[in-house]
Amino acid sequence: MACGTVTVLLLLWFSSANAQSPTPAPAPAPEHVNLTDLLSVAGPFHTFLNYLQSTKVIETFQNQANNTDEGITIFVPRDQAFSSLKKQSLSNLTQDQLRSLCLFHALPHYYSLSDFRNLSQRNPIPTFAGGPNYALNFTDNAGTIRIDSGWTRTKVTSAVHAADPVAIYETDRVLLPEAIFGTDIPPTPAPAPAPAPVTDIAPVADGGRTGSGSSSSSPTSAPSSSERISSLGVSAIVGGAAAALVNLMYMLSKLTKRIHLIKYDVCR
Ligand SMILES: *[C@@H]1O[C@H](CO)[C@@H](O)[C@H](O)[C@H]1NC(C)=O
Ligand SMILES: *[C@@H]1O[C@H](CO)[C@@H](O)[C@H](O)[C@H]1NC(C)=O
Ligand SMILES: *[C@@H]1O[C@H](CO)[C@@H](O)[C@H](O)[C@H]1NC(C)=O
Numbered sequence: 001m002a003c004g005t006v007t008v009l010l011l012l013w014f015s016s017a018n019a020q021s022p023t024p025a026p027a028p029a030p031e032h033v034n035l036t037d038l039l040s041v042a043g044p045f046h047t048f049l050n051y052l053q054s055t056k057v058i059e060t061f062q063n064q065a066n067n068t069d070e071g072i073t074i075f076v077p078r079d080q081a082f083s084s085l086k087k088q089s090l091s092n093l094t095q096d097q098l099r100s101l102c103l104f105h106a107l108p109h110y111y112s113l114s115d116f117r118n119l120s121q122r123n124p125i126p127t128f129a130g131g132p133n134y135a136l137n138f139t140d141n142a143g144t145i146r147i148d149s150g151w152t153r154t155k156v157t158s159a160v161h162a163a164d165p166v167a168i169y170e171t172d173r174v175l176l177p178e179a180i181f182g183t184d185i186p187p188t189p190a191p192a193p194a195p196a197p198v199t200d201i202a203p204v205a206d207g208g209r210t211g212s213g214s215s216s217s218s219p220t221s222a223p224s225s226s227e228r229i230s231s232l233g234v235s236a237i238v239g240g241a242a243a244a245l246v247n248l249m250y251m252l253s254k255l256t257k258r259i260h261l262i263k264y265d266v267c268r
């Protein structure tokens with residue numbers, strides 16, 4: 001009876017755990033990254049994860065991570081990146097377009113952060129959504145990796161996970177592809193009485209061509225060296241700490257699941 005209570009509590013506590021077979025694995029499983037798990041403990045990346053799931057792109061990514069030698073590199077916008085988009089940016093997209101948008105956030109190959117210097121020599125880089133229409137440009141500016149989609153300029157703010165075959169990098173903006181948002185975006189049907197210039201009405205997405213995702217630099221003025229140093233320091237420290245924390249949480253979630261499974265078995 002006490003046993004039953006314990007089981008129920010554990011089930012509640014780990015309600016996010018999947019209902020897999022209660023038999024514990026006899027040997028430690030080979031290192032396998034469960035992308036859903038990882039993205040649900042890191043971030044917060046819930047909005048992006050929801051899109052990945054509703055479009056089933058998560059399966060494409062997981063399959064690439066599981067079953068290819070190439071591996072995968074995924075750029076993951078934080079929830080805040082989605083909430084700061086103009087309201088109708090994504091709400092009017094078709095399911096196909098959403099799918100492409102999700103695929104646009106990944107490269108079908110594992111790249112460590114240090115690989116981006118070379119990669120940036122080969123711009124534009126085709127994404128999972130297919131090239132040449134869905135390609136990204138990268139620049140490695142003394143260790144800060146900037147990403148340009150045409151519509152969105154942003155940068156890698158931290159490495160959530162980077163161990164071959166899976167790299168997950170956090171960005172503070174949603175990557176909006178030109179292939180979807182194009183150059184002739186229908187004006188929003190908003191009741192805006194804005195006497196604004198055309199360029200302010202047309203783009204549905206935030207940022208726009210001239211928008212800078214990375215407040216630290218404008219095209220006309222180079223950041224001061226102290227600015228650069230501090231931004232580098234922050235991204236290195238925060239990135240390292242965040243990655244370590246995420247990995248800890250991820251391992252913990254695996255461990256607690258195992259405990260739960262063992263309890264379950266004992267109590268039966
Ligand atoms: C990955 O984790 C999610 C959430 O915990 C779970 O629902 C799913 O079954 C897991 N997938 C695999 C292949 O273990
Ligand atoms: C990925 O690998 C895990 C563990 O081996 C497996 O449970 C899962 O079904 C695989 N998923 C895909 C999409 O291949
Ligand atoms: C976009 O969606 C809104 C509702 O969310 C709708 O009123 C509007 O007509 C849609 N616009 C287009 C161009 O589909």
Ligand SMILES: *[C@@H]1O[C@H](CO)[C@@H](O)[C@H](O)[C@H]1NC(C)=O
Pocket residue numbers: 114115118
């Ligand atoms: C970068 O590219 C150069 C040639 O362009 C190559 O020699 C070098 O091995 C590459 N480095 C990495 C880390 O891929």
Ligand SMILES: *[C@@H]1O[C@H](CO)[C@@H](O)[C@H](O)[C@H]1NC(C)=O
Pocket residue numbers: 123124136137148149150151
């Ligand atoms: C990406 O880089 C290529 C080559 O330098 C350039 O032609 C293209 O305009 C760039 N695209 C974007 C979106 O910046």
